[in-house]
Amino acid sequence: MKVRRALGVAMLGCALFGSPLAHAAINASSLGAAYDATKSSINFKVYSSRATRIDLYLYSAATGQQEKASLPMTLGSGGVWSLNVTSTQLASYGITGTVYYGYRAWGPNWPFSPTWTKGSAAGLITDVDANGNRFNPNKLLTDPYALEISHDPTTATMSNGTIYASGSLYRNIDSGSSAPKGIVLQGDTQSIGTKPTRAFKDDIVYEAHVRGLTKNDSSITAAYRGTYKGAGLKAPYLASLGVTAVEFLPVQETQNDTNDADPNSDTGDNYWGYMTLNYFSPDRHYSYDQTAGGPTREFKEMVKAFHDNGIKVYIDVVYNHTGEGGQWNAGDKTTYNIYGMRGLDNPTYYSLTSDYQYPWDNTGVGGNYNTRNTVAQNLIVDSLAYWRDKLGVDGFRYDLASVLGNTCQHGCYNFDKMDSGNALNRIVAELPPRPAGGGSGVEHIAEPWAIGGNSYQVGGFPTGWAEWNGMYRDVIRQHQNKMGQVSVTPGTLASRLAGSSDLYGDDGRKPWHSVDFITAHDGFTLKDLYSCNSKNNSQAWPYGPSDGGEDNNNSWDQGGVASDQRKAARNGMALMLLSGGVPMMVGGDEALRSINCNNNPYNLDSTATWQSWSWGSDQSNFQSFTKGLVAFRKAHPALRPANFYASTDGNGNVMEQLRWFKPDGTVADSTYFNDGNNHALAWRIDGSEFGDSASAIYVAYNGWSGSVNFTLPWPGNGKSWYRVTDTCTWAEGAGQVRTPGAEDFIGGENYVYGVCGRGVLLLIAK
Known part of the structure; x- marks a missing residue:
C-alpha cells in the first residue's frame, strides 16, 4: 500500500532510518540534519508551511556562545526548507568538532525586516495572528527531527525560563546562547542485539523508570546508577524474575536537568517525563556518556543487554501533547513558551480553538498535539520508526x-x-503489529483515555491495538477492597479474569489485547493499594509534596493488619498472573515497594520513588511468591490463550475450555453470576486443549472476610488435585509457590478445601 503524505508521495522502502517497511517510506523528505555518505557535508531540512523565512544558526558549543554563522534556508516543495553546509564551510566558521544548530523563523505575524537584530522587535505585528501563527525570531528553535539535543531549556546554571516566552514582557528576549541545540550525529556501530519475536500473549510486562530502576542500587557502580547503562545491568535480574518485556516511562527528551534531590523540592520538577521536548532524542539526563552521540549509543547498549536476556524493550511515548505547554496565564493569548514546533508552524503541530488563539486541551497539561494533521502524523510515525529501527525498541x-x-x-x-x-x-x-503467533512487528499499547469528550475508550480502540485495561484494574480493586460499597457481580469479575471478551472480542481482538494491571506508575504501588485508605500527597520530602492525584483509588488498608495487607497483595498479584490477558506489574511491586501513600509522585526524583533493593524478609518472601507465580504462568500455556476460552470440535460442537463454579462445586449459572451479593468464585481450565503439562488448572477465589469451603471439580481421568499455592497464612514464609514436582497432594473430585477469608487457591491436576 502507498500512503500519500503532505510532504510528497511515500514510496515503498526506507529513506533514512533503517530497513524497508511493508507500507510506506519513513521520513520521505529526510527531515532533520544528517551527514552525507562521505561526511563531507550536512543536509539540514525542516518543515514549515507558514514561515516566510527560516535561517539556520550554527554553533560550536551548546551554551554560552553566540552563533558561528547564520544562513538563510531555501523553501522547496511541500513546505520543506533546506540547506547544505559543507565541512569546508564549517571549518571556515570555526566549527571543527560537534555541530550544534537551531532555527529562527519569521512569518505572517512577524515578517522579516532587514533592520531586525537579535533582541529587537523589528517587523513585529502581533504575537499571534488570526490564523494562529506565533513566529518570533528572537527564539532559537530546536529541530523537531533532531536526533539528540544538547540540554534542557532550563539548567542548573540557566534557570530563567522566561527567555523562551512570547508576550509583551518577554518577546524581545533573545534565547540563542542558552537555548537547546540540535546535535548532528555522525552515526555509530553499537548493536541492538537480536530482537525477541515472542508472541505478545506470552509476555509478562514490567513497568519501570530508567533512572528509578538503579539509582538506589548499591550493586551497580555509582557512576552508572540511574542511567541507561545501569538499567542494562539489571537485565539478568529481570530475566531471573521471569519478566519478558520491560516498559520504560518516557525516555524521549524532557525537562529534567533541574530535578533536585533535596528537601526544597517543589511540584515543578518533572520525574516521570510526560512533557516531551523532542521525539527522536534519548534523554541525555539518563546517560552516563553525555558526549555528542553518547545517549544514543548508551540507549542501544541497554537495549542489547535486554535483548541478550530475551527481554523486549517497550517505551512510553507522549504524542498527545508536548513540553512546550500551554498559556502562561488564564485568558492571556500572547504569553507562551516557544521552543520549537510552536515557533515553526503552530497550527500544523497543535490543535487549536476555533478562533486559533488558544490550544484545544484534552490532556490537562497545555493543549493537544494536532494528531489529525498529516504532517504532524508524519513526525509521530517517523519517530516511532526511528526508535524501532535505529534504537531497537520492540513496542510502545x-x-x-x-x-x-x-x-x-x-x-x-x-x-x-x-x-x-x-x-x-x-x-x-x-x-505493523506483531502477528498473533509471534514474529517481527511492534506491540502498540494504548492508555485508552484522555480528558473530556468521548475520550474514555477502554475496549474502543481499532484492530492492531492492545490497551491498558482500566476496567480490569477497577474491578479487581473493587472486589478486593470495596465489598459492601461497590457491587461487583461474579459475572463481571469472570469477564475480566478470562480476558475481557466483552471489551475486545466484539471487534475481532483477542484476550492478549487486554493488558491486565492492578497498579501502574500513575497511582498507588501494590503495597500502598492494600495499606492506604486514601492518598497522602502533601507530606514532606522525600515522599512529597505532590499535587493532584486520584481521590477514588478503590484502596483499603485491610483494617491496619500487616499480615492481611501482605495477603491482599498476594491475592492481587495472583489474580493478575492467572488472568487471560497480558499481565503488567510495576517495578518494585514484586518486593512490596511503598511510596508512603503518595499516589501522584510525578515530581519526586527522590530516594522514595527510586526502587529499593534492600529488602527485609517480608519483601524477599513476596518477591519469591511473585517469581514463583510468574514461572507458573510461563509454564502453562492454558493461562495464555490465543483466543477467548471457547472452541469447537470437528463437528462444530462447543467444547468448554474454561468452566466457572460456585463454592459447592456446581456450575455457576446466570443467577449466581448476576448477583452482586456473591463473593466467591472458582474456575477450571482444561489444559489438554492447550498442550499444557497440567491436564487441568483450578483457581478458587474467596472474596468474603470469612473462610469458605470449595468442593473441587473433576481433575480428569486418573488424576488428582495438587496445590501450587494458597495465599492464606501458610504462604507467609518462603517457598509459598511450589515448583513443578513439589506440589502438595490434595485429593480428587468432591474433596472439600477451606479457603481462608480473602484468599486465593491454585491447584493443578496431575
Missing part, C-alpha cells in the same frame, strides 16, 4: 492515546476509531 505504550484517535484538527475533539485518517489507524498501517 501511548500516553493518553485517545488523542491519537481525534478526527478534528481545530475547534473540536471527537474520537472515532473507524476514521481511516486518524493517527491510530495510520500507526498500525505503517508500523
Whole structure:
C-alpha cells in the first residue's frame, strides 16, 4: 500500500532510518540534519508551511556562545526548507568538532525586516495572528527531527525560563546562547542485539523508570546508577524474575536537568517525563556518556543487554501533547513558551480553538498535539520508526492515546476509531503489529483515555491495538477492597479474569489485547493499594509534596493488619498472573515497594520513588511468591490463550475450555453470576486443549472476610488435585509457590478445601 503524505508521495522502502517497511517510506523528505555518505557535508531540512523565512544558526558549543554563522534556508516543495553546509564551510566558521544548530523563523505575524537584530522587535505585528501563527525570531528553535539535543531549556546554571516566552514582557528576549541545540550525529556501530519475536500473549510486562530502576542500587557502580547503562545491568535480574518485556516511562527528551534531590523540592520538577521536548532524542539526563552521540549509543547498549536476556524493550511515548505547554496565564493569548514546533508552524503541530488563539486541551497539561494533521502524523510515525529501527525498541505504550484517535484538527475533539485518517489507524498501517503467533512487528499499547469528550475508550480502540485495561484494574480493586460499597457481580469479575471478551472480542481482538494491571506508575504501588485508605500527597520530602492525584483509588488498608495487607497483595498479584490477558506489574511491586501513600509522585526524583533493593524478609518472601507465580504462568500455556476460552470440535460442537463454579462445586449459572451479593468464585481450565503439562488448572477465589469451603471439580481421568499455592497464612514464609514436582497432594473430585477469608487457591491436576 502507498500512503500519500503532505510532504510528497511515500514510496515503498526506507529513506533514512533503517530497513524497508511493508507500507510506506519513513521520513520521505529526510527531515532533520544528517551527514552525507562521505561526511563531507550536512543536509539540514525542516518543515514549515507558514514561515516566510527560516535561517539556520550554527554553533560550536551548546551554551554560552553566540552563533558561528547564520544562513538563510531555501523553501522547496511541500513546505520543506533546506540547506547544505559543507565541512569546508564549517571549518571556515570555526566549527571543527560537534555541530550544534537551531532555527529562527519569521512569518505572517512577524515578517522579516532587514533592520531586525537579535533582541529587537523589528517587523513585529502581533504575537499571534488570526490564523494562529506565533513566529518570533528572537527564539532559537530546536529541530523537531533532531536526533539528540544538547540540554534542557532550563539548567542548573540557566534557570530563567522566561527567555523562551512570547508576550509583551518577554518577546524581545533573545534565547540563542542558552537555548537547546540540535546535535548532528555522525552515526555509530553499537548493536541492538537480536530482537525477541515472542508472541505478545506470552509476555509478562514490567513497568519501570530508567533512572528509578538503579539509582538506589548499591550493586551497580555509582557512576552508572540511574542511567541507561545501569538499567542494562539489571537485565539478568529481570530475566531471573521471569519478566519478558520491560516498559520504560518516557525516555524521549524532557525537562529534567533541574530535578533536585533535596528537601526544597517543589511540584515543578518533572520525574516521570510526560512533557516531551523532542521525539527522536534519548534523554541525555539518563546517560552516563553525555558526549555528542553518547545517549544514543548508551540507549542501544541497554537495549542489547535486554535483548541478550530475551527481554523486549517497550517505551512510553507522549504524542498527545508536548513540553512546550500551554498559556502562561488564564485568558492571556500572547504569553507562551516557544521552543520549537510552536515557533515553526503552530497550527500544523497543535490543535487549536476555533478562533486559533488558544490550544484545544484534552490532556490537562497545555493543549493537544494536532494528531489529525498529516504532517504532524508524519513526525509521530517517523519517530516511532526511528526508535524501532535505529534504537531497537520492540513496542510502545501511548500516553493518553485517545488523542491519537481525534478526527478534528481545530475547534473540536471527537474520537472515532473507524476514521481511516486518524493517527491510530495510520500507526498500525505503517508500523505493523506483531502477528498473533509471534514474529517481527511492534506491540502498540494504548492508555485508552484522555480528558473530556468521548475520550474514555477502554475496549474502543481499532484492530492492531492492545490497551491498558482500566476496567480490569477497577474491578479487581473493587472486589478486593470495596465489598459492601461497590457491587461487583461474579459475572463481571469472570469477564475480566478470562480476558475481557466483552471489551475486545466484539471487534475481532483477542484476550492478549487486554493488558491486565492492578497498579501502574500513575497511582498507588501494590503495597500502598492494600495499606492506604486514601492518598497522602502533601507530606514532606522525600515522599512529597505532590499535587493532584486520584481521590477514588478503590484502596483499603485491610483494617491496619500487616499480615492481611501482605495477603491482599498476594491475592492481587495472583489474580493478575492467572488472568487471560497480558499481565503488567510495576517495578518494585514484586518486593512490596511503598511510596508512603503518595499516589501522584510525578515530581519526586527522590530516594522514595527510586526502587529499593534492600529488602527485609517480608519483601524477599513476596518477591519469591511473585517469581514463583510468574514461572507458573510461563509454564502453562492454558493461562495464555490465543483466543477467548471457547472452541469447537470437528463437528462444530462447543467444547468448554474454561468452566466457572460456585463454592459447592456446581456450575455457576446466570443467577449466581448476576448477583452482586456473591463473593466467591472458582474456575477450571482444561489444559489438554492447550498442550499444557497440567491436564487441568483450578483457581478458587474467596472474596468474603470469612473462610469458605470449595468442593473441587473433576481433575480428569486418573488424576488428582495438587496445590501450587494458597495465599492464606501458610504462604507467609518462603517457598509459598511450589515448583513443578513439589506440589502438595490434595485429593480428587468432591474433596472439600477451606479457603481462608480473602484468599486465593491454585491447584493443578496431575
